[in-house]
Amino acid sequence: MNKRFTRILATSIAAAALVGSLGACGKGSASATSDATNEITMWTHNAGNPEELAAIKSVVDSYNKSGAAKAQIKVQAFPQDSYNDSVVSAAAAGKLPCIVDIDGPNVPNWAWAKYLTPLKLSADLSKNLPSTVAKWEGETYAVGHYDVALAMLARASDLKAAGVRVATIEKPWTKEEFQDALTKLKALGKWQYPLDMGTAGSGEWLPYGYSPFLQSFGADLINRDGFQSADGTLNGDKAVAWAEWFRGLADQGFMAKKSGKDSTQDFLNNKSGLLYTGSWAADKARAALGKDLVVMPTVDLGNGPKIGGASWQWGVTSDCKNSDAAMDYLSYSLKPENLAAVAKATGTIPATDEAAALLPAFAEDGANRVFMEFSRNYAVMRPETPAYPFIATEYGKAVQDILAGADPKTVLDKAVKAIDANIKSNGGYKS
Amino acid sequence: MKNALRLSSFGAMLVRIVFAAVAAFPIVFMLVSSLKPDQQIFGDMSSVAAFLPIGNISLDNYTAVFDRVPAARFLINSIGVSAVTVVLGIFINSLCAFALSRMEVRGKRVVFTAILATLIVPFQTLALPLVWWVNQLPYFELNGFSLEISKGWLDTYQVQIIPFIANAFSIYLYHQYFESIPKELDEAARIDGAGWFKIYRQVVMPLAGPATATVAILTFLPAWNSYLWPLMVVQSEELRPVMIGIQYFFQLNVSWGEVMAYASLITVPVVILFIAFQRSFINSIASSGVKG
Numbered sequence: 001m002n003k004r005f006t007r008i009l010a011t012s013i014a015a016a017a018l019v020g021s022l023g024a025c026g027k028g029s030a031s032a033t034s035d036a037t038n039e040i041t042m043w044t045h046n047a048g049n050p051e052e053l054a055a056i057k058s059v060v061d062s063y064n065k066s067g068a069a070k071a072q073i074k075v076q077a078f079p080q081d082s083y084n085d086s087v088v089s090a091a092a093a094g095k096l097p098c099i100v101d102i103d104g105p106n107v108p109n110w111a112w113a114k115y116l117t118p119l120k121l122s123a124d125l126s127k128n129l130p131s132t133v134a135k136w137e138g139e140t141y142a143v144g145h146y147d148v149a150l151a152m153l154a155r156a157s158d159l160k161a162a163g164v165r166v167a168t169i170e171k172p173w174t175k176e177e178f179q180d181a182l183t184k185l186k187a188l189g190k191w192q193y194p195l196d197m198g199t200a201g202s203g204e205w206l207p208y209g210y211s212p213f214l215q216s217f218g219a220d221l222i223n224r225d226g227f228q229s230a231d232g233t234l235n236g237d238k239a240v241a242w243a244e245w246f247r248g249l250a251d252q253g254f255m256a257k258k259s260g261k262d263s264t265q266d267f268l269n270n271k272s273g274l275l276y277t278g279s280w281a282a283d284k285a286r287a288a289l290g291k292d293l294v295v296m297p298t299v300d301l302g303n304g305p306k307i308g309g310a311s312w313q314w315g316v317t318s319d320c321k322n323s324d325a326a327m328d329y330l331s332y333s334l335k336p337e338n339l340a341a342v343a344k345a346t347g348t349i350p351a352t353d354e355a356a357a358l359l360p361a362f363a364e365d366g367a368n369r370v371f372m373e374f375s376r377n378y379a380v381m382r383p384e385t386p387a388y389p390f391i392a393t394e395y396g397k398a399v400q401d402i403l404a405g406a407d408p409k410t411v412l413d414k415a416v417k418a419i420d421a422n423i424k425s426n427g428g429y430k431s
Numbered sequence: 432m433k434n435a436l437r438l439s440s441f442g443a444m445l446v447r448i449v450f451a452a453v454a455a456f457p458i459v460f461m462l463v464s465s466l467k468p469d470q471q472i473f474g475d476m477s478s479v480a481a482f483l484p485i486g487n488i489s490l491d492n493y494t495a496v497f498d499r500v501p502a503a504r505f506l507i508n509s510i511g512v513s514a515v516t517v518v519l520g521i522f523i524n525s526l527c528a529f530a531l532s533r534m535e536v537r538g539k540r541v542v543f544t545a546i547l548a549t550l551i552v553p554f555q556t557l558a559l560p561l562v563w564w565v566n567q568l569p570y571f572e573l574n575g576f577s578l579e580i581s582k583g584w585l586d587t588y589q590v591q592i593i594p595f596i597a598n599a600f601s602i603y604l605y606h607q608y609f610e611s612i613p614k615e616l617d618e619a620a621r622i623d624g625a626g627w628f629k630i631y632r633q634v635v636m637p638l639a640g641p642a643t644a645t646v647a648i649l650t651f652l653p654a655w656n657s658y659l660w661p662l663m664v665v666q667s668e669e670l671r672p673v674m675i676g677i678q679y680f681f682q683l684n685v686s687w688g689e690v691m692a693y694a695s696l697i698t699v700p701v702v703i704l705f706i707a708f709q710r711s712f713i714n715s716i717a718s719s720g721v722k723g
Contacts, residue, residue, distance in 0.1 A: 009584055047668070048499055048679025057456040079678030082662050089663035092559055262685060265473045359579055 014241060035322045039072045040322050041097035042329075045089065047077035054343035059338045064330055071325035073099070081203075091115050099322035102142050103204065104310025105392070107134035107384035110431055111141045112291035112386035116315040117323060119143065120218050123331040129372075132351040134359035136386075137431050143330065144313035145339050146348035149374040150212065151307075152277040152296040153267065153285055159294065162188050162273075167296040169373055175245070178299045181253040185273045195255040198263045199403060206396035207382060209276070211248065212298065215380050217242040221395055222419065225383035228428055230419045234395070235412035243398075243408030245301070250403060257403045279371040283347045286367060292406030297378065306425065309379030311348065349375055386429040390422045456482065458698070465692035472687050492692035499689065500676045501668060502696060509672040510700065513654035514590045518597045521643055523721030527597070528605030528629045533617055543606065549599045555659070562663050565590050585641040586666045595654060603647045608642035609635055627628050651704060673697045 032352065042060070048052040053075075060073045070153070078086050084106070088097050091113070102110055110116045118139035125133050125143060132144035152167065159166055162184040167173040172316035173181060185194035198209060211221055219239035222230040233239070250257045261265040268274040268288045275281070285293050300304045312331070316326040332338070339355035342348075349362070350371050364367055382388055394415040401411045423429060438719040459482050466488045475481040496502055509572045530536065531543045535661075565584040572579045612635055620630045658674040665671055676697070680690045 043666075045513070049682045050499060077668065078666075079675065079681070080677070081678045081681045085659075085662050086596050086666070089559065089562050090666070091583075093583070093585055095566070095583070095666075133674055206644060258471070260476075262687060263682065265469055265687075268474050269470060271473075280684060 008082050016114050025166075028180065036136050039074055040099065040325055040329075040378045041076055042099035043075050043081040043083075043097045044075060044077050044082040044101045047079045047101075047345075049080070051345045052342070053077050057341045058341060059333050060329075062338075066332070068172050070328045071322055073329050083233075087115070088115075094319065096317040096319060098276070098326045099314060100315055101272045102134075102140070103206075104131070104134050104144065104313050105140045105204075105384075105388050107313065107315065109389050110386050111136045111139075112431060114318050115427075116141045117318045119316060119330065120327055121331045121334070122328075123334040123336075123403040125269070127353065128351045129349070129375055129379075131375060131381060132311075132313065134310065134313050134315075134384075136384055141335065142313035142315035143351075144311055145313060145333065145342040146312045146346060146352055146381070147309065147351065147375050149307055149371040149379070150209065150298055151277065151279065151282070151371065151374060153277060153281065154173045154273060154296065155289060155292045156294045157292055158188070158273045159328070160183065166297075167171070168376060169297055169370070172297040172300045173302045173306045175299060182249070182274070183426055184250075186254060188273070191271060191273050193254060193256050193259075194273040194275070195249065196211065196259050196263045196277045197249070197265060199250075199256060199259045200261055200263075201259075204392060205395070206371060207392040207398045208308040210399050211382065211395060212308055212378075212380060213246065214239060214242045214308040215303060216301035216303050217245070218303045221391050222383045222387070224383060227383060228365070228389060228423055229392070230416045235409065237410055239354060240408050243302070243402045243412060245401075247402050247405075247408070262384070275338050279349065279368065279374075282368065282371070291373050297374055305374075305378045306380045307378045309375070310313055326361040328411060387419065387423050387426070391419050394418050436666070441712050447536050450499055451528055454667065461694050461698070462646065462690060464512050464624075465695045466490070467492075467688055469686060470690075492686075492688040493696075494687050495686070495694065496692045500679045500693065502673075502676060504669060504698075505671055505673045505676045506697070508588075508670060509655055509674075509697075511674060512588060512610060512657075513651050514593050516595050516654040517647050517650045519592070520598055520601055521646055524601035524646065525605045525639070525643070526631065528602045528609055529635060532606050532609035532631070533614070533635065546599045546602055546708075558663060559661060561594060565594065565664065585664050586670060588670060590664045591657065591670075591672065594660075595650075598650065601650060604646055604649070605642050606641065608639050612638050641714040644708045644714075648704065648708055652701070655701060693716045 027255070044053065044056055046056060057075055060075055063069050064072050079365065083101075084103070085111075087096070087100060087207040096115060102116075107116070111118075112279040118141055121140075121143070123143075125140065129147050130144065131147045131359075133140055134142040134144075154166075157167065159181075162181070162183040164178075164184055167177075182194055183192075198205060201209060207221065208317075213233075214220065217238045219236055219242055220233045222234045249255045260271065263272070263275055264277060264281040265286060266272055267277075268285065275285075282293075282295060298307060314330055316323050316330065320326050334351070336352060336358060339350045339352060340358035343350035343362070344359055347368070350356045350359060356372060359366070361367050362372055383391060385391075398411045402408050433597070439543075456553055463482055463484050466484055466492070468487055468489075472481075475486070480486070480699070530538050532548075536542075563583075567582065568584050570581045570584055570587070570680060572581065591603050616634050617630050620634050625633065655672075657672055659674055660673050661670075665675075674697070677693060680693060
């Protein structure tokens with residue numbers, strides 16, 4: 001017994017020594033301080049996404065090797081789902097890197113929190129897709145290499161069998177046509193639910209995916225005139241009509257209140273006939289369905305089809321000691337060939353026409369050109385206010401409650417009350 | 432009578448099999464799905480085939496896991512961090528509990544109550560202040576023959592270990608167990624000339640095996656499952672633990688086969704540990720009345 005305990009004690013001492021030695025060798029090789037050395041750190045959300053990370057690293061490598069590099073850029077990748085938490089805690093500790101990527105709608109919040117500094121780039125942003133340039137209070141804080149677009153995917157053969165026309169940019173489905181299409185598709189008897197709207201989604205998908213329908217009804221997440229209140233906008237008659245329509249899709253048996261975990265896979269397995277998703281699913285669907293795949297715009301619910309604008313973008317942090325180099329790198333990264341390389345690797349929409357021209361998929365008759373048109377014609381930026389993360393959370397809760405059967409007016413009133421209180425408690429989120 | 436007994440034992444066995452199956456199904460599903468391509472996972476979902484290794488079976492998902500995530504590195508990190516936390520946790524917490532249980536110190540009840548009170552504070556509320564705090568701590572680094580001192584423990588191994596060594600629940604568990612060991616043993620040892628540390632080392636701790644096993648498991652599990660804290664304090668990929676790795680798979684197009692393969696990989700060490708300590712763990716729960 002004594003020997004046994006002596007072993008435990010010895011192991012403990014060894015462990016303590018190990019902690020000490022870990023201290024000596026266990027410091028991260030790429031510390032994230034925004035120092036003034038000739039190396040600056042760049043954080044990206046692409047860990048686990050080898051294609052996009054490789055494309056970003058390739059742009060960084062070419063910058064680092066160019067004779068004109070003002071600093072060497074070091075890339076640190078984080079998993080997307082937890083990226084924001086990593087940034088917020090690093091900001092709390094004063095350890096933000098020089099360059100960060102940011103989900104577009106969060107830019108005003110990060111600018112307001114003084115994580116970001118306004119961009120001063122040599123690159124001309126006037127020809128970029130508007131949704132790839134993030135502004136707040138008249139200043140540009142972030143710029144993206146690409147955007148993504150929402151769409152409806154279906155099999156041409158199913159639409160033909162149901163006697164439903166293919167929606168186009170020139171003539172998208174109206175609310176009545178959409179109802180008719182769903183009724184006919186359901187009558188085919190091929191699926192339990194003909195429509196998959198990704199209702200099992202969570203987080204940013206809820207405002208990104210469903211607030212465009214709200215906007216197509218003529219309502220919005222907040223009154224954009226000053227961004228001080230959602231009253232009358234998120235709980236007005238049009239918003240209630242949106243909520244009733246949305247839940248009606250489930251009540252009529254057109255879609256599940258909670259879809260499968262992977263809507264794209266379910267669509268490809270023929271468990272749904274009509275899929276509401278983003279451009280990121282198109283390549284996979286096309287590979288599986290070939291020419292039978294049709295990509296259609298979303299529904300015009302009264303005010304034209306709408307889709308969410310803005311994807312991941314790049315910004316420079318306020319504490320960066322070498323912001324000149326950071327701005328220089330960002331300007332370099334916006335060259336058409338770099339934009340094209342990133343868009344090609346990720347299957348996303350390149351930020352400029354010049355870059356699109358370098359990619360056959362986005363050329364005039366290219367397979368993915370349609371997404372560029374959707375983005376240009378239908379994109380609505382999520383409210384450009386620091387209150388957005390809070391609004392998004394409240395709206396997400398409201399969507400889930402509405403689908404679960406709660407009274408739409410009561411739910412939306414509750415969301416409005418919470419949003420207005422949050423804005424008030426933050427002094428109106430003034431800069 | 433005999434037939435009735437047989438029937439009742441058969442019924443009891445059947446109930447046990449049902450409970451075991453309910454507990455095992457998610458693990459079986461995980462292991463089986465880790466061998467299938469995505470399309471087949473979802474295709475099999477509505478039938479019993481979801482739990483059977485049939486169809487297009489391969490180890491492709493495991494290969495893909497190692498392509499997407501530095502899984503070996505993450506596993507080594509987690510094993511190291513968890514093991515060190517467990518060993519130091521056993522030593523420090525048992526020492527603390529020993530002092531509170533056996534030594535006559537004024538105010539020890541107040542100290543014990545204060546320690547227990549920390550159990551009601553959720554870690555999430557302490558996380559951000561703790562990030563600030565560990566970022567103020569000095570960091571010693573050997574550079575050649577000179578010792579360099581810098582500020583901040585972020586992005587290190589010790590920031591994943593040291594805040595979790597002292598644990599109120601482990602102290603409580605040891606304290607309760609030590610209370611069940613007769614104090615006459617201490618007195619006998621003292622008559623033989625033993626000091627406090629010798630009593631701790633040679634009398635009390637050797638009798639506290641089940642408590643040590645429970646503390647080991649209850650310290651290991653949160654250390655192994657640690658997610659929020661490393662997310663906040665570790666930036667370098669080479670220092671990340673396994674749980675952060677699972678997030679690597681949640682991209683816009685999720686590869687569920689790879690998720691299942693990675694989940695299988697990181698579940699194995701936990702299962703091995705539980706099987707190794709199972710008897711002591713159950714003994715300790717039975718004797719201390721504590722539910723893990």
